[in-house]
Amino acid sequence: MRSLTYYIAVSLDGYIAGPDGQFDAFLAEGDHMAGIWERYRGTAPTQLAEAVGLPLDGGPFDTVLMGWNTYAVGMPDQHRPSPYQHLRQIVFTRTHEGPPGSEDVTFTGSDPVAVVRALKEEDGKDIWLCGGGTLAAVLAEEIDRLALKINPVQFGAGIPLFGTRAYAPAAWRRVDTTAFDSGVVLAEYRRP
Template identity: 55%
Template sequence: MRELIYFVAVTLDGYIAGPQGEYDAFLMEGDHMAPLMARFADTLPTDFAEAQGVSQTRELIDTVLMGWNTYAVGGVPSPYRHLRQIVFSRSRTAHADSLEVTASDPREVARGLKEEEGAGIWLCGGGALAATLAPEVDRLILKRHPVLFGRGIPLFEAHSYLPERFALVENTVFDSGVMFSEFVRVREG
């Protein structure tokens, strides 16, 4: 079965973006960038990866899920055209190759995708979609940056499900102060 992987940059105080969706305070340079581009190349926007000469193999992930605001931040019609892209919106539409906009229930979509053949499914953001999909998340990979936003879009917006437990499987700290922390869901029974 495929995994739903929530892979996201987050501040020390738990925000994935500022109040207006800004993310420019995240460190885009430093010793954490080479490992990011090596292991998580498929999470890079296609145009950026091509400009950097980074190969995108779709081995870790082959599908990306985004809320509309996360999709719109990039300002391009198909930011991850090397992947199957699914954008959730109840009122908007977009047309681009490998991009699907849907008003369907995100949990039902995620469950259906997990049953298909393929690589992992990347939950790119945002906080509201992450809260909706939290019960379906199998792996959580946080790129924790040594910054505080004070307010903004939280890692998970308020949700109403029972506490879920994750186990730490890897934690890498870089000289830049960025930490990659990877967790897997602890399944009962």
């Protein structure tokens, strides 16, 4: 059975974006980049990875899930309607249609839990939840692994890692922790 991994950058105070949705305070350069890419290859948008020479094959995921707001971040000018062309892309939205050029992206208003449960039954590599916090809150019980790129910044407010929905406390087992000189810590957890 495939597993769902919530792999995402997060601030020290638990936000995946600032109050206005900004995430530019997360470190995009430093010794953590190569180490994290080796572990989570294929998690950069296709055009970006190709432009900087990052290999896209051999990664742990073949499917990426995101909410509309996460999807929309990558296409402010509508020139990147299919950000992860090398992966199966599913965007959860009840109010938006896919823009022109997004034919290889699935837009769905279906229940995210039902979709994830069906995906887990399929053959293939693991599934990557890349955002956002609201979708992560809905899928909290379905997430099998957390891979948190903890950045040495504080936002003070913004989009919480697991949105604002109330859910039962859950214990996680640490799988690995890697600290980099940049100050970024890759912390990986699995459900016990």
